[in-house]
Amino acid sequence: xxxxxxxxxxxxxxxxxxxxxxxxxxxxxxxxxxxxxxxxxxxxxxxxxxxxxxxxxxxxxxxxxxxxxxxxxxxxxxxxxxxxxxxxxxxxxxxxxxxxxxxxxxxxxxxxxxxxxxxxxxxxxxxxxxxxxxxxxxxxxxxxxxxxxxxxxxxxxxxxxxxxxxxxxxxxxxxxxxxxxxxxxxxxxxxxxxxxxxxxxxxxxxxxxxxxxxxxxxxxxxxxxxxxxxxxxxxxxxxxxxxxxxxxxxxxxxxxxxxxxxxxxxxxxxxxxxxxxxxxxxxxxxxxxxxxxxxxxxxxxxxxxxxxxxxxxxxxxxxxxxxxxxxxxxxxxxxxxxxxxxxxxxxxxxxxxxxxxxxxxxxxxxxxxxxxxxxxxxxxxxxxxxxxxxxxxxxxxxxxxxxxxxxxxxxxxxxxxxxxxxxxxx
Numbered sequence: 294x295x296x297x298x299x300x301x302x303x304x305x306x307x308x309x310x311x312x313x314x315x316x317x318x319x320x321x322x323x324x325x326x327x328x329x330x331x332x333x334x335x336x337x338x339x340x341x342x343x344x345x346x347x348x349x350x351x352x353x354x355x356x357x358x359x360x361x362x363x364x365x366x367x368x369x370x371x372x373x374x375x376x377x378x379x380x381x382x383x384x385x386x387x388x389x390x391x392x393x394x395x396x397x398x399x400x401x402x403x404x405x406x407x408x409x410x411x412x413x414x415x416x417x418x419x420x421x422x423x424x425x426x427x428x429x430x431x432x433x434x435x436x437x438x439x440x441x442x443x444x445x446x447x448x449x450x451x452x453x454x455x456x457x458x459x460x461x462x463x464x465x466x467x468x469x470x471x472x473x474x475x476x477x478x479x480x481x482x483x484x485x486x487x488x489x490x491x492x493x494x495x496x497x498x499x500x501x502x503x504x505x506x507x508x509x510x511x512x513x514x515x516x517x518x519x520x521x522x523x524x525x526x527x528x529x530x531x532x533x534x535x536x537x538x539x540x541x542x543x544x545x546x547x548x549x550x551x552x553x554x555x556x557x558x559x560x561x562x563x564x565x566x567x568x569x570x571x572x573x574x575x576x577x578x579x580x581x582x583x584x585x586x587x588x589x590x591x592x593x594x595x596x597x598x599x600x601x602x603x604x605x606x607x608x609x610x611x612x613x614x615x616x617x618x619x620x621x622x623x624x625x626x627x628x629x630x631x632x633x634x635x636x637x638x639x640x641x642x643x644x645x646x647x648x649x650x651x652x653x654x655x656x657x658x659x660x661x662x663x664x665x666x667x668x669x670x671x672x673x674x675x676x677x678x679x680x681x682x683x684x685x686x687x688x689x690x691x692x693x694x695x696x697x698x699x700x701x702x703x704x705x706x707x708x709x710x711x712x713x714x715x716x717x718x719x
Contacts, residue, residue: 296368302714309712315671315678320708322678323701327358331698332375333398339385340378341398345698349395349404349417352386353507354699355379356428357592361705363439363716376436377445383429384449389413391460392421392473394509409476409490420505421464421473423520424593426457430527434534439717446538454531458547461524465554467495467502467515475504483510483638496580499558507591508639514579518563519593521555522603528552564610570617572610574598587625588618590637590646590683592703597652602718606658619653629686632669636683640693644683647673651680651703655710663711670704680704 297305303321310316333341342355359376366372386396392410395417397403404417412419433445463470474490486492492504495515501524503517528548535545562578565586574595577585588595595614599606618635619626625636627643635649636642647670654666673689674680680701682694694700709715 297364297714298368299365302364302709305712305714306708310708313667313671315674316667316708319670319674319678319680320705323680323705324361326679326701327698328362328372328375330696331358334375334378338374338378339382340375341382342379343698344395345696346694347395347417349397350382350386351395352383352425353394353422353428355383356432357699358702359432360435360716361702361709363435364709364714366436367440373440373442376432377442380429380433380436380445381449383432384453386415387426387429387453387456388449389415390419391426391456393417393419394422394425394505395420405477407478409478410474418509420475420509421503422505422507422509423461423464423501423503423517424507424523426460427520427523427527427593429453430457430530431523434527434530435716435718437534438719443538446534451539451541451544455544458544458551461501461551461555462547464502465499466497467492471502473504486511493579494581498562498578498580499554499556500562500580501555506589507593508589508637510589510637510639512577513585514577514583516558516562516578516580518559518575518577519588519595519598519601521559521563522598523593523601525552525556525559526602528555567613567617570622571613573614573617574610586617586622588623588635589625589639590635590649591639592648592652594635594649594652596635596649596656599656600652606656615656627686631672631689632684632686634669640683641685643686644693645673645686646683647680647700648682648703651700651707654707666707667711 306320331343342350344351344354393416397415397417400414402414406412410419475486476490477485486504492515500516500521502515503512503520505511531548563575565573565575567573575584576587593601598604598611604611627636627645632645634645636644636646650666654663657663673684675690681692682697685691
């Protein structure tokens, strides 16, 4: 794919979406939003990215906010500085605490400082989520593949990788080896972990444990399958990066063996034979026989597996799982007057998420499904020409989060994919 400028991308969207003027306007608004409103540049070259209406930086959100711009980054030197600055901030954040999900711009003690866990002034929230550590690796890899740039594979990157691998190793044996615990007082059950902050009981599976989902809600069972799948993907990326640049044979072997153990755990414990849908993936398991069937709007999700590079869109188990999750078997799938799609326990019942609609569109193979989803976006922006977190399936004027940069960026990626533009993965 040739390098494109911002004007060329907008011209392409104008041409491909000429019969959908509202989608064009929504695309332009969302496309400009992230770079205009969320970036704080620092004198040392690092860049802090606001998630939107919360004054903190999530490792997950900041990567997803930048993903659509990777298409532009090959020839845009200023954008390269932004991405490299965000990566450097992420490396520093992981070095401060690999168990934290969200960070402050400065050592200012903002955020959830009363949580019963090992907080510091740099940390906004310390909910341990596997995907928080996956995303910076994904961004580093995709930035290389889309630009050819390699300066970001520096000593700080290597230190962050070593810490990530060590953390995932530890959390394979959460009960026996982990010191991590998390409790929040006077809150909904989804905001804290039971058993004095250690979470529900688990047995060894080969997978690595997660306290919380990418929604920042507590896991019901400790092995969050889509996040373990995402870990497999980025470990595969790390094998390639290490072989090409880092030349650390010991680290390379550790990455390989960890990936293999997690993959074997997924195959053994997360593939379920369902009477109606056949072989499908569970959302969470505990290694003790408990299985949770659902999907959540936040990514990584089971619907997002081809988008995350875990499998192909026509993978049989994925297709079975997708069919199941876009049905009433998923307790967070809703159908209403204005839309149908996946929501989250993070938001009210009957609230569908725009992120989930975008992911469904990106991973769809049927053009009619993509067009149906574009129709839904036109109906559910509440007249704002932006997208939101969740909205009421029967009244889109009822929605959560006025300004949610990740959701805007995901919509941009969906529209770009419809127009034939996708982030290069290899």
